Amino acid sequence: MIGRVGSAALALALLVVPARAAGPFDIPLFATPRAPAARGSATLVFAESPFGVAVTADGHARYDVRITAANLPAPSSLGAYHAYIAWAVTSDLAHWQRLGTVTNGTSTVGHIELDKFLLVIAAEADSASTTHSGPSVLHGNSPSSWLQTFLAHSAFFHGVTD
């Protein structure tokens, strides 16, 4: 089943998927059971700005996302789907922002104006879909998800009231 194509793809995947977030811009992507051979990674690239860093008036970072994917099966192999779309999803899963279409190879999509988010690549019925409904094949978390939560260590940080 894995065969020659599979192992070549695996070798490619090893090249593109970092072991963990290597920096504040890197997002390793993980395959879901719907497409277990899929591999990918993403890099946040600051949107164009005349300033040293691109942010909104509220101070949210403004990023484009460079997604490198391999082994994405044909969307139609998963059902009545015709394209893969990247979505930026708030951590409460309430808001799915369409970023753009993704194919095997490198795709640049954007903008993201969220500081903490999930990145989900899903098969969708239409490459122009603006609402999410299809199965996800790759997903990852923004690098900021590595932020440690010390609230869990109440014995240590006693007195925190907020």
Add this chain to the structure above:
Amino acid sequence: MSRGVGMAALLVAAMAAASSAQQHDTTTMPPGMPMPGMPGMAAGGMAMPIPMPKGMVMMPGLVGLTPPGGSFLPGAGVDPASLPNVRPSAVVQMRDGDTLDLSATLVRRTIAGRPYVMYGFNGEVPGPLIRVPQNATITVRFHNRIDLPSSVHWHGVRLDNRFDGAVGITQQAVAPGDSFVYHVHFPDAGVYWYHPHVREDVEQALGLFGNMIVDSPDSAYYSPANREQVLVFDDLLVNADSLIPYGKTGPDFALMGRVGNLLLVNGEPRYTLAAHRGEVVRFFLTNAASSRTYNISFGGAPMKVLASDVSRFEHEERVPSVVLAPAERYIVEARFEKPGRYALVNAVQAINHYRGEFDAEVDTLGMVTVDSTPAAPDYAGAFAALRDNAAVTRDIDRYRPYFDKPPDKRLTLTVRGNGLPVATVQFMNVDTAYYAPVEWVDGMPDMNWLSTNDQVKWILRDDATGKENMDIDWHVKEGSIVKLELYNDPKSFHPMQHPIHLHGQRMLVVSRNGVRTTNLVWKDTVLIPVGSTVDVLIDASNPGAWMLHCHIAEHLASGMMTVLHVDPAAGPGR
């Protein structure tokens, strides 16, 4: 699982803190504001002077510690009542050949109802606004009447190297009571600023800064505005009783730089402006803070950015806000279309290191009140248009063939620690799994306070030789165009953004993280976010020994500087 080990170590560190070798020195620390819920407060009787962010307490492993080396406040023992009240900045219009006497003195400042002994130039904060025509040369007789050695650096000005004010490179420090004469030539139009180049963490922070505006002979140099406003941003760190004292032998707050909790515009906690409906206001913005990067906007009023440090942009651009790193300047215009109130705010996403979340933080720095009288003249049309500055593009065209050349020099920005409290080191080990490209606020002021320039070494490392900071011996020929790649290493134990300043030259940011810049502007200070690679093209046209350094005052004092020698094209003796 390594996190588990880290947390265990943290707990051990916390328990060991009670027997720490660093004793609290009650003779140099002011009585602090009691922190609700602060561990050890009653038992040790120790007053913690560092204000913590809302809802946070000092890390148990740090309670009882003070920065090694002791601390001081300038003007100690001076009765504020004996000092003159500070005055606001006055405009000094100067012509070619004119002379100005500029004295650094002690002043009394009352901020939010509290009196402080601080510094000022000619009794003013900000110092006098020096307004000169482009290509003028003025003489400034600087008199040091404060209690520390000092100097004046003319930030961004491509002047004669001898008058750069860089202590240890171009001159000796001016001792208290002494004077130094500067001849300052202004080849470029725009907004610049002056400040001491000694213990900036103290002298600049206490009020020694001022602007120069260099006027182009072209009356239509900027798109038209109804009025001009010069805004200098800085911040002070205070508790309920006093300023937080400064490190005696060198800066404390060496990790992040001192980030104040009292945000000031032109030295005051609240800026106000009254304007008419539809007015276009041209703002000259300067960040004089030691460490804070701002994100400035005017209550949703539309803005366009015209210029930055050393030139106009190639193209005017609509912007939602202005990101202003230490020492950077931007010239923007805002139009206040409707009557009402427009809040001048600094709006950022702060990291709450305890909850691992981003929190919106909005500091209201001032208010623009717009009445219903229509602006005259009405510049709505000119404001709506985005000008192309063809002269800037033509000037830059000569440098375009060099944009894609491989870097001539590469610097890695990093840091080493030595002798920091165990609790700090362990926290960093756990917390640096993620670092934001820009840290807008100081989320951990306790750790930051307890770090000095003896314990923290900020580093510019030459990739080619491995040499660091002042051991780097870079020489380039006058007239050369030098591509410098700056990489801010995210894997150090405490990565942070750095505003890198090159004295006496101008430079272009040609790419960020491999993405070509499309709207160019000449800069003297460039923000390098964590994990970023920024390629700059230096127009090395001004001979001399020029400092290249981080403009976070505490990083500079912790080693983050080198010198770029621009050797005269005609050889020595030119």
